[in-house]
Amino acid sequence: xxxxxxxxxxxxxxxxxxxxxxxxxxxxxxxxxxxxxxxxxxxxxxxxxxxxxxxxxxxxxxxxxxxxxxxxxxxxxxxxxxxxxxxxxxxxxxxxxxxxxxxxxxxxxxxxxxxxxxxxxxxxxxxxxxxxxxxxxxxxxxxxxxxxxxxxxxxxxxxxxxxxxxxxxxxxxxxxxxxxxxxxxxxxxxxxxxxxxxxxxxxx
Amino acid sequence: xxxxxxxxxxxxxxxxxxxxxxxxxxxxxxxxxxxxxxxxxxxxxxxxxxxxxxxxxxxxxxxxxxxxxxxxxxxxxxxxxxxxxxxxxxxxxxxxxxxxxxxxxxxxxxxxxxx
Numbered sequence: 001x002x003x004x005x006x007x008x009x010x011x012x013x014x015x016x017x018x019x020x021x022x023x024x025x026x027x028x029x030x031x032x033x034x035x036x037x038x039x040x041x042x043x044x045x046x047x048x049x050x051x052x053x054x055x056x057x058x059x060x061x062x063x064x065x066x067x068x069x070x071x072x073x074x075x076x077x078x079x080x081x082x083x084x085x086x087x088x089x090x091x092x093x094x095x096x097x098x099x100x101x102x103x104x105x106x107x108x109x110x111x112x113x114x115x116x117x118x119x120x121x122x123x124x125x126x127x128x129x130x131x132x133x134x135x136x137x138x139x140x141x142x143x144x145x146x147x148x149x150x151x152x153x154x155x156x157x158x159x160x161x162x163x164x165x166x167x168x169x170x171x172x173x174x175x176x177x178x179x180x181x182x183x184x185x186x187x188x189x190x191x192x193x194x195x196x197x198x199x200x201x202x203x204x
Numbered sequence: 205x206x207x208x209x210x211x212x213x214x215x216x217x218x219x220x221x222x223x224x225x226x227x228x229x230x231x232x233x234x235x236x237x238x239x240x241x242x243x244x245x246x247x248x249x250x251x252x253x254x255x256x257x258x259x260x261x262x263x264x265x266x267x268x269x270x271x272x273x274x275x276x277x278x279x280x281x282x283x284x285x286x287x288x289x290x291x292x293x294x295x296x297x298x299x300x301x302x303x304x305x306x307x308x309x310x311x312x313x314x315x316x317x318x319x
Binding site: 027030034120131132162165166172 | 220222236237240241275278279282283284285287288289290291292293307310311314315316
């Protein structure tokens with residue numbers, strides 16, 4: 001990964017912001033080598049033996065834990081289950097689990113540049129009809145995100161190494177949703193840069 | 205009339221233990237998903253074949269399909285439950301074998317299989 005930087009980089013990096021299993025350097029190397037992804041979002045409860053600037057910790061705002069001040073760059077996230085009332089002031093990212101009230105949420109948070117994350121792993125257990133509807137809903141959510149200035153994010157949501165989704169597969173999902181891939185990676189890279197907080201350990 | 209030579213792609217698939225234990229055939233699961241999402245016409249146009257390669261264990265399967273159908277095939281493979289790993293694709297089976305070998309060596313050296 002030498003020579004690549006999250007900020008000031010001209011080349012877009014491929015990002016999967018939701019990986020939810022025990023994570024170490026071997027897995028990281030596997031993902032970068034065979035799946036073509038460069039920046040990964042890891043849930044805070046999963047171990048990261050080698051902290052580096054290409055991993056982003058995800059902290060659930062509903063949990064009580066505190067991330068150390070000197071840890072990796074982190075994002076506060078919340079699972080959205082149609083609860084539109086509440087204090088969302090410290091949330092960077094909503095992982096959408098139910099689509100019902102998404103429009104109200106996006107409208108309410110207009111201009112705050114919140115990440116709206118959709119997980120591919122949620123799709124696997126669904127039947128074909130529901131998957132068809134899912135694609136329809138996601139196109140709508142993408143348009144809403146554009147309209148209300150939020151960042152649409154597509155992540156694998158992998159709960160084990162076998163649910164990982166490669167860069168190529170992510171691009172295919174985006175194309176199926178009618179999202180221009182270059183535009184998506186550009187805006188996601190800028191969004192991640194804009195949300196930077198905490199200390200980044202530069203090992204180079 | 206000249207017949208245009210069809211271009212094909214080979215996709216490397218690794219079956220997880222969950223998938224093997226579920227006693228379901230990959231072809232059945234895959235065709236159900238693909239037909240459900242893209243229809244019978246697309247499925248037949250894709251000219252899909254599953255190939256078992258002697259050099260590899262049973263959980264390594266190669267899928268052959270038409271080049272134009274690759275996006276739909278990869279999408280269907282990613283939506284299978286239990287999941288399968290789509291780790292590499294190539295235009296020739298020789299190159300794909302090399303890629304599969306690299307992948308298998310990497311995961312076995314680092315104990316990444318079914319953990």
